[in-house]
Amino acid sequence: MNYLKPTTVEEAVKLLAANADARCLAGGASLVAMMNAELVEPSALISLKNIKELDGINVEDDGSVSIGPMTKHKAVVNFDGFLGGQDIVRIAARHIGHPPIRSMGTIGGSIANADPAADYPTALTAVDAIIKTFSSKGERLIPAGKFFIDFMETALEPGEIVRSITIPAGPADAIAVYDKLARVDGDFATVSVAVVLTMDGSNCSFLKMVIGGCDATPVHVTEADDKLIGTDLNDTAIAKAAAIVAEACDPMDDVRASAQYRLKVLPRLINRTIDTARQKWEVR
């Protein structure tokens, strides 16, 4: 197998196009495990490690935050430039695995892998992140809500790489809460909930809620958000919104939990997440 080390994105996509069944190698945390299990057999590994532009985090002039796909989870956790709802990306990164995984895995590898139980997809969907891709055909901008299209499947086309992830600026005072139920500390999510909200007095003025681990892709239902906006986020309103979201979810039975269990805990996790967000707003 060829191990290739391009130094530019142009070179990387040329190599991808020239090597059928080649795979990009980021941190290797998922890809190497899949190779060991003989689930994938790439013809070549194209390491993105030497492409400088793909690593790092920048706050842009418009307040958005651009994250290079080779940025390690640990660097996202340690970044202190997120404002308001953007912070959900840092909080989600903190929930990923254990310190060795956070020192190894990258945000680009995580989203390209598109595991429905992973932490970034849910959080990035909640803040309307934009995924910039690059191939020999040029660049594309794909909203996170359209990037994850099925179980471990993304909108990336053959020969296309993730070039950056942009978190738009939102209200600077927005509260972000990401909560995750996992079998043990450091495991992928059995169920996760991402909430970004603002309040006006005692009523919710903006809210976006996204669910992870309960379908092949993150689940967002605008109608559920609408049930909460304008309310004081009381238990009845939360229960109504949770019922709408649960109806839209099609969870799977797997080693982590049954579909039935996921649907049972989902309303409780939603209640806890929104309650935490409301409390954070009160003491901000």
Ligand SMILES: Cc1cc2nc3c(=O)[nH]c(=O)nc-3n(C[C@H](O)[C@H](O)[C@H](O)COP(=O)(O)OP(=O)(O)OC[C@H]3O[C@@H](n4cnc5c(N)ncnc54)[C@H](O)[C@@H]3O)c2cc1C
């Ligand atoms: C023990 C363990 C526990 C974990 N726990 C969690 C957890 O709790 N939560 C969680 O979210 N994740 C968890 N993970 C996954 C971890 O976050 C991985 O880092 C991540 O899934 C893959 O990132 P990577 O950089 O290692 O990518 P790699 O393994 O190198 O690549 C993964 C896939 O992405 C592709 N790829 C990589 N970069 C790009 C790019 N720029 N453009 C296009 N394709 C690209 C590769 O070709 C490959 O198909 C865990 C992993 C392990 C091993």
